[in-house]
Amino acid sequence: MPSNVVIDPVTRIEGHLRIEAAAENGVIKDAWVSSTNYRGMETVLQGRAPEDAYYITMRICGVCPTSHGHASSKSVEDALKVTVPNGARLIRNLLEAAEFIHSHILWFYTLAALDYVNPAKALEADVANTYALAEQAGTSTADFAAVKARLLKLVEGGDLSIFTNGWWGINPLTDPKKADELYNPKMPAELHLIAVAHYLEAIEMQAEAAQIIALIGGKFPHPMTSVAGGTAFSPNDDRVAELLYRFTKLNDWVTKTMIPDTLAIAPFYVGALEYGGGCGNFLAWGVFDRKNQTLDSRYLPAGFIETAQGLTVSKPDVGKVKEYVEHTWYTSPSGLNPQKGETKAMQSWSDSSYNVEDKYSWCKAPRYDEKAAEVGPLARMLVAYLSPDNESNKVVADTVNGALKKLGITDPTKLVSLLGRVAARNLECAVISGWTIEWCAELAAAKKEGTAALFEPYTVKDKSGAGLWEAPRGALGHFINIKGGRIDSYQVVTPSTWDLSPRDKAGVPGPMEAALIGTPVADVTRPIEAARIVRSFDP
Amino acid sequence: MAEIHKEVYGMAVATDLYERLAAHGITRRDFLKFCGTLAAVMGLSQTAVPQIAAAVGEAAGSGLYPALWINGAACTGCTESIAQATQPNVADIVLDILSLPQMETVMMASGEYAEKAGEEYAAANKGKYILICEGAVTEMLDGNVLRIAEKPYVEILQHYAEGAAAIVAVGSCAVDGGWVRAYPNPAKATGVKAYLDANISNPKKRPPVVNLPGCPVNPLEIIAVVVNVLLTGDLTKILKDPVKELNLDRQNRPKYLYGSTIHDNCERRGHFENGEFVYQFGGQAEADNYCLYAMGCKGPQTYRHCSKLRWNNNMSWCVASGGPCIGCGNFNWVDNNTPFRQRMRRIGAGVIGGPGGLGIAKAGAIVGGVVVVGIGAHALASKATHRIGKNSTLKNEEMKTYDARKLKKKGGSADA
Numbered sequence: 001m002p003s004n005v006v007i008d009p010v011t012r013i014e015g016h017l018r019i020e021a022a023a024e025n026g027v028i029k030d031a032w033v034s035s036t037n038y039r040g041m042e043t044v045l046q047g048r049a050p051e052d053a054y055y056i057t058m059r060i061c062g063v064c065p066t067s068h069g070h071a072s073s074k075s076v077e078d079a080l081k082v083t084v085p086n087g088a089r090l091i092r093n094l095l096e097a098a099e100f101i102h103s104h105i106l107w108f109y110t111l112a113a114l115d116y117v118n119p120a121k122a123l124e125a126d127v128a129n130t131y132a133l134a135e136q137a138g139t140s141t142a143d144f145a146a147v148k149a150r151l152l153k154l155v156e157g158g159d160l161s162i163f164t165n166g167w168w169g170i171n172p173l174t175d176p177k178k179a180d181e182l183y184n185p186k187m188p189a190e191l192h193l194i195a196v197a198h199y200l201e202a203i204e205m206q207a208e209a210a211q212i213i214a215l216i217g218g219k220f221p222h223p224m225t226s227v228a229g230g231t232a233f234s235p236n237d238d239r240v241a242e243l244l245y246r247f248t249k250l251n252d253w254v255t256k257t258m259i260p261d262t263l264a265i266a267p268f269y270v271g272a273l274e275y276g277g278g279c280g281n282f283l284a285w286g287v288f289d290r291k292n293q294t295l296d297s298r299y300l301p302a303g304f305i306e307t308a309q310g311l312t313v314s315k316p317d318v319g320k321v322k323e324y325v326e327h328t329w330y331t332s333p334s335g336l337n338p339q340k341g342e343t344k345a346m347q348s349w350s351d352s353s354y355n356v357e358d359k360y361s362w363c364k365a366p367r368y369d370e371k372a373a374e375v376g377p378l379a380r381m382l383v384a385y386l387s388p389d390n391e392s393n394k395v396v397a398d399t400v401n402g403a404l405k406k407l408g409i410t411d412p413t414k415l416v417s418l419l420g421r422v423a424a425r426n427l428e429c430a431v432i433s434g435w436t437i438e439w440c441a442e443l444a445a446a447k448k449e450g451t452a453a454l455f456e457p458y459t460v461k462d463k464s465g466a467g468l469w470e471a472p473r474g475a476l477g478h479f480i481n482i483k484g485g486r487i488d489s490y491q492v493v494t495p496s497t498w499d500l501s502p503r504d505k506a507g508v509p510g511p512m513e514a515a516l517i518g519t520p521v522a523d524v525t526r527p528i529e530a531a532r533i534v535r536s537f538d539p
Numbered sequence: 540m541a542e543i544h545k546e547v548y549g550m551a552v553a554t555d556l557y558e559r560l561a562a563h564g565i566t567r568r569d570f571l572k573f574c575g576t577l578a579a580v581m582g583l584s585q586t587a588v589p590q591i592a593a594a595v596g597e598a599a600g601s602g603l604y605p606a607l608w609i610n611g612a613a614c615t616g617c618t619e620s621i622a623q624a625t626q627p628n629v630a631d632i633v634l635d636i637l638s639l640p641q642m643e644t645v646m647m648a649s650g651e652y653a654e655k656a657g658e659e660y661a662a663a664n665k666g667k668y669i670l671i672c673e674g675a676v677t678e679m680l681d682g683n684v685l686r687i688a689e690k691p692y693v694e695i696l697q698h699y700a701e702g703a704a705a706i707v708a709v710g711s712c713a714v715d716g717g718w719v720r721a722y723p724n725p726a727k728a729t730g731v732k733a734y735l736d737a738n739i740s741n742p743k744k745r746p747p748v749v750n751l752p753g754c755p756v757n758p759l760e761i762i763a764v765v766v767n768v769l770l771t772g773d774l775t776k777i778l779k780d781p782v783k784e785l786n787l788d789r790q791n792r793p794k795y796l797y798g799s800t801i802h803d804n805c806e807r808r809g810h811f812e813n814g815e816f817v818y819q820f821g822g823q824a825e826a827d828n829y830c831l832y833a834m835g836c837k838g839p840q841t842y843r844h845c846s847k848l849r850w851n852n853n854m855s856w857c858v859a860s861g862g863p864c865i866g867c868g869n870f871n872w873v874d875n876n877t878p879f880r881q882r883m884r885r886i887g888a889g890v891i892g893g894p895g896g897l898g899i900a901k902a903g904a905i906v907g908g909v910v911v912v913g914i915g916a917h918a919l920a921s922k923a924t925h926r927i928g929k930n931s932t933l934k935n936e937e938m939k940t941y942d943a944r945k946l947k948k949k950g951g952s953a954d955a
Binding site for chain 1: 558559603610612613614615616617618619620622623624625628629630634637638639640642643644645646647648649650651652653654655656660675677679680681683684685686687688689717718719721722723724725726728754755819820821822825826828834845850851852854855856857858859860861862863865867873877878879880881
């Protein structure tokens, strides 16, 4: 079936992405996800010092550099059999938590909200009623009159800046009703105004989270202290107190604004519980180490779920990962485990090079046990939710069940959907921000007890290692082979590689492609529903 | 519109901006302090503070300034960096100061409507808009290695560049290819200026390019350039002599942002002079904020203002948090600064040049500067450098012993 839906470029993401889909009778029947950029990080790393990879690989992603840095340092530590000391473990947890909170706030408000919230409709809101609604929804208030006036000023100025063309070819000022049909017209103008006010406030809050990253890592993006062996950051008492103060402020905002906003908007999009679930397989390497630093004891543990076989979690084995390249623009061998992986890009381009029937992406197609697997907050929350032996199980289950109850959802399998993916991210944000307060206290106590060592020296040897960790958007693996004291080969399997993967050797679609298939699209020329699916993965 | 004005040191400032800043907890005093930092960085006297405040206030109160932001082979870190600006924050910038109908990471429109937003705006504002470029220009596969809306990015860059009044290349990738161009440069990356010089139809008509290297760019660096433009006030005046009006050096960098090294203003400089170095992370020396030079810090050879501007609303900067500088503001920074952890060596012609870098002739002047300003004045550390320069395989213990022996002769102590 020829494609009749194209989104290129997909905006409000990190990097460059193209979506093609074929819709029939208002439903997507087939879809292709194309990553349209190659930079060559893995090749650039060859021959360099192993500890330099920390500084270079974080430049893969300006939104999640912290996670790439941690995965890189962990790959070196795994190769050299270095266990980072307790103090470094806690500081890395705090640094990574700030990264997650930053990224999740940025995603929900700055990147995704404009698919669910219509800023033009906010102009119709009654300010007094907006306060009443905010109180009723249990979310925080803002100077709603000022926000409305500011929007009005922008509209009256005639230059919509970043909102230009935001309504898929509809002019929201001359045709407000039609523009609102892109959203749920039943969602009151006052809720739109609340969301716009918090959209602006979120800019401050993501910056607050980034300031914590800067406190520990020197700057954000690209913090500099989680070096292989531990951390270069020295947490004196003032700094620990400052961390606690700042995390408390963030936690307060996440629980009093972000979560109530999510629960207030979700009822207007309950239809999104019925589609967008995707491939049904979920993989997490886990993130936030506990004292013993094993993958399945992590605060958010490692696990693999194949929902077709039941809602059970198995312990993942990295040896079962293979990357296929049949539908990509790479010429290196297909089906390699990333520890033995290679990356060679093709060297000539013609008009037929992009062909969804053949080759169409710079993303390889990673498969776990020959299956496509979704990674990200939904995968992590499901794994924790279904891991009764993990210490985090209770807090995750309580958080998820609480939200399900508020939304009147009785069947937890409905979480495997577009709305479930969106909600999982925000609920995870609340769970993590709660943990940060505990970790600050644990760090203060460890300092007193003298168990807060920061660095474990090591000697570089010719070994191989894997750094398995999570970025906010999903499972992340860095794979290093050291030879002659230098990097012989280096492979990175990012969350986007998993979720945005093209078809594999057997022609099985990647998780985002699978999630698009079956998604209703009311108007193929304005495929906002498809855009929601794509952004729900936080690519 | 900003009709009411308040007097600040005799200058009128739109109250709109103050009200907005107050709404997110920033007082007028904070804002003036921020303008003071800008004045200091821009090499202006503190008497320029009210002028800066007035210029920003006016800009926030009048119509939006046309600008387009395009992303090449980027990690989006420079966009992220701008999102960390607080006074004004990114919402103030995109809603009150700059019109940015094209900024992929935040714009509302998607797909063909996103493409049209930029396209139509560029046509309507031909010759008037500022083009902000993030990310490397990748030439592999005739530029098809990065395609946006079915076109190679290089075509999009060239198209928008030809209609721009001026171009700002933000971050090392846009300036010279950044890490993407590091050996063996698999995606054939280069910088915006180099690409346009080689490909634009009439090179004499190329709009001026302001280079802001660094990985990432510091939001204050962009704001400083905007303030520079606002203070000059007249775009035609700037375009007539951009090098003078924007105070650019030979690499098109504003001199006031890249005229001194990290080391010049480093808060750990005192420890450098005392010979007090960190030799391993995590120890007492690190807790005491000793100098990171022995850990490979590239501060002395890196021309950037991190130690003064700091990062994330003045929170910290790499060295303050314990991370040695890796010289991300240098040209071809990955090739020229790795191994990052090796104590600086090879001080001499060529260290900053290197393959595809600045070239020996240009580097000579800079290296001279490093030696004189950064190290030459300090006999102790300078000698240590030369010693290590001859034998870069010295281990931690040997370095410590060497530094201690040298220091003893000078009558100090090296307790690390």
